[in-house]
Amino acid sequence: MKCQFCERTCDLTKGRSFCGMYMEENGRVKERFPDQWCTYTPSRIESVPFYHAYPGARSMIIGTAGCNFRCRYCSNGFIACKDPADLQEVMYTLPADRLVAMAKKMGCHNIVFNVNEPAVSLPSLERVKYYARKEEIPMGCLTNGYTTESATRLMMEIFSFVHIGLKGFSNAFYHEFVGIPDMAPILRNIRMFAQTCHVEIASPVIEDVNDHELFDIARFIHDIRPDIPWHVFRLLPEHHMKESLYPNIDRMDQALETSRKLLPYIYFHNFVGSRWVNTLCPDCGHTVIKRFSLGCSGDRLDEFLAPGNTCPECGTPIPILGTRVAWNEKQSVSWEAVS
Amino acid sequence: MSLAVIDAREWQNRFDLETGQPRKSDTPGVEMAAGVLSRHPYPGDVDEQANQWVTDTALDLISHYDPDLVCLSYVQQFFSDRHFKHPETERERLFAAAMAEANRFVDLSGFTPVIVGTGDMIPLAGDMDLSGLDGLAVSSNWSARYCGIHGPSPRDMDFLNSLDTLERIVPKQEWIDLFQAAQPDLEILQDPRLMPDFLAVAREGQAFKTMGTTLRKPVHIPANNFQVPVVTPLGIINDLREIKPLIREHLSTHKIALILVEGVGESFFPESRRLVQNGVDWFCYEPGDAFYLTLSTGRHQPFAYPAGFRFFDKDADAVKFPFSGYMDMILGHTLALNFPGKSIAVGNRSMFMHMAFGVDISIECFARNLFNQGCMAVVHRDDK
Numbered sequence: 001m002k003c004q005f006c007e008r009t010c011d012l013t014k015g016r017s018f019c020g021m022y023m024e025e026n027g028r029v030k031e032r033f034p035d036q037w038c039t040y041t042p043s044r045i046e047s048v049p050f051y052h053a054y055p056g057a058r059s060m061i062i063g064t065a066g067c068n069f070r071c072r073y074c075s076n077g078f079i080a081c082k083d084p085a086d087l088q089e090v091m092y093t094l095p096a097d098r099l100v101a102m103a104k105k106m107g108c109h110n111i112v113f114n115v116n117e118p119a120v121s122l123p124s125l126e127r128v129k130y131y132a133r134k135e136e137i138p139m140g141c142l143t144n145g146y147t148t149e150s151a152t153r154l155m156m157e158i159f160s161f162v163h164i165g166l167k168g169f170s171n172a173f174y175h176e177f178v179g180i181p182d183m184a185p186i187l188r189n190i191r192m193f194a195q196t197c198h199v200e201i202a203s204p205v206i207e208d209v210n211d212h213e214l215f216d217i218a219r220f221i222h223d224i225r226p227d228i229p230w231h232v233f234r235l236l237p238e239h240h241m242k243e244s245l246y247p248n249i250d251r252m253d254q255a256l257e258t259s260r261k262l263l264p265y266i267y268f269h270n271f272v273g274s275r276w277v278n279t280l281c282p283d284c285g286h287t288v289i290k291r292f293s294l295g296c297s298g299d300r301l302d303e304f305l306a307p308g309n310t311c312p313e314c315g316t317p318i319p320i321l322g323t324r325v326a327w328n329e330k331q332s333v334s335w336e337a338v339s
Numbered sequence: 340m341s342l343a344v345i346d347a348r349e350w351q352n353r354f355d356l357e358t359g360q361p362r363k364s365d366t367p368g369v370e371m372a373a374g375v376l377s378r379h380p381y382p383g384d385v386d387e388q389a390n391q392w393v394t395d396t397a398l399d400l401i402s403h404y405d406p407d408l409v410c411l412s413y414v415q416q417f418f419s420d421r422h423f424k425h426p427e428t429e430r431e432r433l434f435a436a437a438m439a440e441a442n443r444f445v446d447l448s449g450f451t452p453v454i455v456g457t458g459d460m461i462p463l464a465g466d467m468d469l470s471g472l473d474g475l476a477v478s479s480n481w482s483a484r485y486c487g488i489h490g491p492s493p494r495d496m497d498f499l500n501s502l503d504t505l506e507r508i509v510p511k512q513e514w515i516d517l518f519q520a521a522q523p524d525l526e527i528l529q530d531p532r533l534m535p536d537f538l539a540v541a542r543e544g545q546a547f548k549t550m551g552t553t554l555r556k557p558v559h560i561p562a563n564n565f566q567v568p569v570v571t572p573l574g575i576i577n578d579l580r581e582i583k584p585l586i587r588e589h590l591s592t593h594k595i596a597l598i599l600v601e602g603v604g605e606s607f608f609p610e611s612r613r614l615v616q617n618g619v620d621w622f623c624y625e626p627g628d629a630f631y632l633t634l635s636t637g638r639h640q641p642f643a644y645p646a647g648f649r650f651f652d653k654d655a656d657a658v659k660f661p662f663s664g665y666m667d668m669i670l671g672h673t674l675a676l677n678f679p680g681k682s683i684a685v686g687n688r689s690m691f692m693h694m695a696f697g698v699d700i701s702i703e704c705f706a707r708n709l710f711n712q713g714c715m716a717v718v719h720r721d722d723k
């Protein structure tokens with residue numbers, strides 16, 4: 001009995017699966033910890049970071065436990081890399097309808113799954129989608145993209161905006177730093193997601209390790225669609241890479257120079273005060289969206305200067321899912337209003 | 340106009356503190372602070388060297404700025420004890436090492452100390468999951484004892500009343516009245532509509548599990564420290580609020596260091612310590628903004644950033660002071676605000692020191708959720 005949610009395709013009859021989130025029961029794949037969430041917190045959509053989806057919106061951030069990757073630099077290792085069974089005491093039990101009601105109570109415009117990998121909790125997320133759709137609450141996620149084709153299609157139904165990690169551009173990198181043998185499924189899935197979802201892509205850059213792969217990534221994105229926003233994250237040395245050096249910001253900026261000729265929406269951040277977080281009109285260079293970056297999930301919208309999602313100087317359309325959403329467009333509401 | 344110098348490891352930039360916009364400035368004070376920053380990369384919140392960083396950075400800053408007043412915070416032991424399970428001997432070593440580091444500063448600087456502990460830490464005995472309420476329960480990352488309850492249903496109130504791990508449930512007005520009686524000129528600085536309808540207060544050793552609490556389950560939390568230890572040769576005090584006037588009174592004759600050691604209780608203080616009042620009646624300050632601000636302003640400050648308030652309903656599109664965490668205003672009455680002499684602050688309580696004490700120049704780590712992003716200097720003024 002193999003799990004078909006991600007490309008690890010674990011045999012569930014042979015003890016704990018890799019992520020520890022699925023099991024076999026009566027010949028079916030079953031979630032071990034359905035409706036268990038590690039957080040439900042309002043946060044800015046830019047902090048996820050989504051830069052080209054509902055700018056300024058208040059998102060409800062959710063996550064579960066477990067992951068199908070073991071990135072050496074994982075910054076959520078204390079949730080993603082532990083045995084999910086050991087984490088259940090910190091989880092919140094919130095059935096899908098109550099989770100969506102929570103988003104409404106907290107005045108959230110959308111729901112974003114971003115702490116760990118959504119592939120390890122897809123049945124729960126499918127239930128959330130059912131109630132979220134009823135309330136017209138869009139859903140998005142961060143994913144490492146290592147899902148099977150069928151799971152990717154399921155995710156395309158659940159999520160309308162997806163942020164995919166493309167952590168390097170060689171099997172050697174993925175093997176050594178992530179622990180998977182082949183990155184081809186990730187490339188396949190990015191192409192699939194880009195057909196129906198709003199897609200942004202993130203790549204952590206580790207100096208002298210994967211910085212030489214940046215241009216290959218840029219070329220890959222360009223070939224799908226040049227207007228896909230690409231976030232290049234300066235590695236924050238965490239987890240098993242705590243002793244590593246922080247990548248040099250000026251050198252990494254230089255390393256991106258050639259890629260900028262291919263992609264108009266490249267953002268270089270994950271460090272406090274980054275000046276590479278604004279959106280410039282690709283035609284006239286006018287700043288159309290100003291952001292502020294505190295690094296580490298601390299980004300926010302500063303000024304939205306593209307009414308109607310177009311450059312006010314030259315009228316060039318700026319690719320944005322939805323429109324500018326004021327943080328307080330919806331405020332928290334009482335339980336009477338939700339029920 | 341205050342200026343922030345951000346050092347994200349080998350990369351420094353200067354910003355307007357209030358707007359967050361890049362700003363050019365090369366005044367001597369800014370250059371000096373930038374130099375100190377680059378010489379002292381922050382080792383990380385739970386790194387063994389994090390407290391030594393406070394002392395070394397402060398001494399470097401003193402050698403260049405020659406201040407009369409220094410405010411320091413040593414927090415490594417608090418972070419470490421809160422998040423990691425250490426054997427009892429190791430815990431004691433951590434707290435003793437923090438005190439030793441504070442004393443090292445005093446010995447090397449020659450400043451007259453006022454050392455304040457925030458009180459003991461105790462094991463987390465259990466937590467109350469309030470995610471199932473019909474209303475909204477809001478706590479904060481660093482608070483264990485308090486949780487705001489917004490718009491509870493009758494079912495919620497029945498549930499809360501049934502919890503024997505809950506010490507009390509206090510209506511908003513009763514909470515305000517308690518402090519108004521103790522501090523007639525009490526300031527409520529946030530929109531009162533964002534304050535919780537009720538404040539849920541946990542029994543000692545208990546914490547809340549709600550929206551806003553950390554993903555990292557704490558191992559130890561602050562005890563109910565209704566009194567906290569203080570040691571100083573400057574005089575006798577009985578209340579946290581008396582520290583500010585005591586320091587201000589002696590600044591004309593002494594160079595003074597106000598030193599906070601978080602998570603440290605009475606037993607690690609010398610014999611000459613005194614226990615001073617920390618709060619009012621059932622409300623004791625936990626280590627955090629209200630404690631720092633009460634200490635610094637000499638007034639009760641539970642309502643600058645009230646426990647359990649709906650911080651997310653503030654108008655985030657107009658947020659000021661983006662480098663200052665959830666602090667979005669420069670408070671009046673802080674310790675060094677109108678002090679004509681020179682003042683500095685250094686600490687590993689991130690995004691905090693520069694707002695809490697009103698000093699001329701501050702240096703603090705820039706870590707969020709224990710992720711080490713570098714350091715920040717804030718130059719409020721360098722015209723002295």
Ligand code: SF4
Pocket residue numbers: 003004005006007008009010017018019020021022067068119120
């Ligand atoms: S989702 Fe989990 S159980 Fe399923 S194949 Fe991937 S790692 Fe294995």
